[in-house]
Amino acid sequence: MANHPSHCPDGSAAQVDRLATAYWDFLLVREPLLRTRRGLPVESLPGVSAAEADERAGFAAGVLDRLGTPQPAELSGPAADTAGFLRALAEQEAEAGRFHWLTPTATPYQLFRLQQYGDTVFRPFRFDNRADADRYVSLVRDLARCVATVGDKVAGQAARGFHIPVPALAGVHTTLTRLRASATRYVRAGAERLTRLDAASRGHLRDAVAGLVAAELEPAFDRLLALVGDPDLLRRAPQAVGWAHYPEGEAAYRAFVRTYTSSDTPPERLHELGREHCRELSERMREMRGTLGFAGTEAEFHERLATEPRLYAVTPEEVEARYRGHLDRLTPLLPRWFAVLPRAPYGVARLDQALEASMTFGYYDPPTATQPVGRYRYNASDLVHRSLLGAAALIYHELAPGHHFHLARQAENTTLPDLRRELVPFSGFEEGWAEYAAGLAWEMGLYDDPWDAYGRLAHERFTAQRLVVDTGLNLGMMTLEQARTFMRAHAAAESEGQITTELLRYATDLPGQALTYRAGHAEFMALRAACESGAGAAFEVRAFHEAVLAGGTLPFPALRRRLARELHGASGRQQRYQCSPEEGE
Template sequence: MANHSSDLPDGSAAREVDRLAAAYWDFLLAREPSLRTRRGLPVESLPGVSDAEADERAGFAAGVLNRLDTLRSAVPPGPSADTAEFLRALAEQEAEAGRFHWLTPTATPYQLFRLQQYGDTVFRPFRFEQRADTDRYVSLVRDLARCVATVGDKAAGQAARGFRIPAPALAGVHTTLTRLRASATRYVRADAERLTRLDAASRGHLHDAVAGLVAAELEPAFDRLLALVDDPDYLREAPETVGWAHYPEGEAAYRAFVRTYTSGDTPPERLHELGREHCRELSERMREMRATLGFAGTEAEFHERLATEPRLYAATPEEVEARYRGHLDRLTPLLPRWFTVLPDAPYGVARLDPALEASMTFGYYDPPTATQPVGRYRYNASDLAHRSLLGAAALIYHELAPGHHFHLARQAESTELPDLRRELVPFSGFQEGWAEYAAGLAWEMGLYDDPWDAYGRLAHERFTAQRLVVDTGLNLGTMTLEEARTFMRAHAAAESEEQIATELLRYATDMPGQALTYRAGHTEFTALRAAYERDSGAAFDVRAFHETVLAGGTLPFPALRRRVERELHGADGRPGFQGRPLYSNE
């Protein structure tokens, strides 16, 4: 194989990009249960979070980057260029993850989330057909115990290096671990009705082996992790302050997290400023909407009224679902005016596992898989008396249509993308940014014509804007937890004190930088469309813009800008696209 791009024969650079994408796909497919279940393949193992596994992934990524460096000038424009940029950004993220392995949270609620997901995606759907299946199932239970053990090992290794979970988050960590322990020990025990195809000996072997592993390995792994975070010495050394800037090398790690999540190079200081600007603008629009609703008092007084407004609350999970479905029913007939291609997979709503509800503020989108072909928003139905539905319309347009489901289902259904790009969503700025942009389309569609829904959307936008302020402020060390709480309370319309507390700990102790992706990504998409619309003039076609974005799958924003330029301006001789990133250094 040639070592320099100038030595490559015509077309070989594109073929080499395809080969690299296939190799990366094979590497991840062997290690990621979520990818296997999406493809309907049997899960053979569960990964842990050990430093050896992190080093293996970072080493593979380094090899991909080295090969891409030799191809840089030879890759032709078009889909191969998109894939090359996808590969480079993906490998750079993996390399950064390896560099900051010991500064990445691991024993916190959102990071532990996959342990609960394994119940829904690996263990409960497992089909028993023959004795060999019982052996594989037992091996997976052993892997689950090993996975929990690596979380404990990493948490202990972090503590030895001066990285401990801050004291304000430890109660939530303890609660999450306790519930996960109970949930995992239940979901690994296969129900008798699932074993009817097995003979009595195989059923007995499975029962005894799983019970033995639960008692000897799985429960002890959870207990060791709980003992670590409950240990008096750990509690005494746990910092009272939150945010990554307080750890050695923490600021460098946080800046890397921001680059990874936003898929750009905008410094967190600028994101902080943008958040404050957007909060001011949205606050004024919310004031105008309160006047439309006939309310002349202060925002605080209006929000007190929201807490007692019957139309904003549901008494049962069924009522929550009905509210979401009503908003989707209004959307459905309008979709062909905005999209040329709709996803084949259907979508709906379902309740979140109650074991997770106390530690998660909202819910999540569960994409279609080979065994579960419906994309679903898994909503949080806990504490309904205090869980406002003010933003229900904005939320469901973000989570399902035309948000996450349109992006992720279309991507998975594409026959033009390589497997790696069909199944991976490694750029959160694109993923959450599209969902927020899509929810914003409802303004143009007339779906926020009810002033309550309009106010809910504005409140939701301001909620994502304030995240730019508090996530960066907490993790750069320029805001205390109490200052962040005060700012968030002033810019969160319907969130309870408990929700605010959970959110702040998510930003500063659990997923630093991730909360930036919503507003930062929304702003990137909005700017990209505005530039295309300005350059196209009367020829602007919103459906063509949406199809260009969605047909190309997830991309980092620099690559997306080049794709839009190429696909929408490159074929008809019009002047080159003049779109620029809204707030990067390009």
């Protein structure tokens, strides 16, 4: 059934739901992180082979064919949302298949899932019987195969003229070396985890895993390390970064931008928008420096920031305390702004140290069946150079009312189809909501401390400069040094090391993804402004937030239709309650 979704030429709600179920069944077999979130046993780990990419793209093409072209008015509210979700998801997957060989794979953020497997698959694995031991051995073999397919793709890309640029190679080598050491550790289950197994099963497990590590896993990593360090490939690796330098690279980048932003706004317009926002935010930051009693230049003020004791922690525990303090101020205010709060608790925990050198900040780790707390995994490396100026803005983005409110609410919403409860495929919504939520703290009075206010403005400008630099690098409008100069001028507290990893993230690792923060924020601000204008005195911010969050992740065209429908129904007016900016689908 999974390979043949039901045909729904007339777009009926029941047929759309069946198609969503078929898509969910297809993914649930192939995505281990979806299975762990549902508390299901992981049976296999996917690779990044061309055959697997073709299978997924082919399924997506079938979904688009079967979905047909229903008009939103023909569907009920939830079905209209699901149809919009399905169409955008399938279009993304089809595009990913088209540009398989132009998508990076052996770079730090792309390799992140290999580390995630340690945290979500191997370390929590329960051994109750011999069948569990056999399944575990099979997963270790799959992990080795996954690493091998990364090597295959690197070799295939090189044959097609796609090489990791020289400036990124050192970070790639460091990440791979650390992942090799981490993976060979996390697959070896300690004796304390095997107490429920009989002696024969324990011996079989230890011997089989040791054999696979030596014969398959370590060699797969070693081959990959040799590929990225191959002298012949190094001679052909470009010094310049950005997708415009690859054959068909510009077309691929434009597709990445559409996928990440859920918008047809061209990257050239995003580039100019970023420059406009940087100018506006620079002026607000100048005014805030005056509030702090500083009359010098921005550069002089930022020199002071580098030595301001209140902006630096000495230990990871101090970092956590700072984040928790900001959350404690937020908590009593939440009911005034949100009609429904997530049931899952949230907190902070340090990032795996194997990833800290190659990740600028950290990431949000959503609740799962085995780990029911949503956590911000923060980077605690190099604390002497890691400013906490933006700590308030960061934690409001990552946890409450940002990512955690979005993702935990979505997972807890049993009225959504499984596909929409568990997937977060539209980064413009995901990061845009988190940035909107962090900005909401202005209205909540949480940036009343001028240092926190300056940190929020600096954070906003940091996301705005991404619009400039990501597009500039990948369309060939900026060199790496020009981008570094621009970013340095618009980054308040980031170290040179952080600037370097950020630039390589944009131009060698996740092209287009960094646009989602400011572009998504702008979408949410425009949506709210339109809803406020349409409702007038009847506008209620809690209703707006609930209309957004109760529908889960949606591409922006579908979200615009949802807000117009939901808030019009809630307003009690006869005339249409307009919640859509002028831009159409």
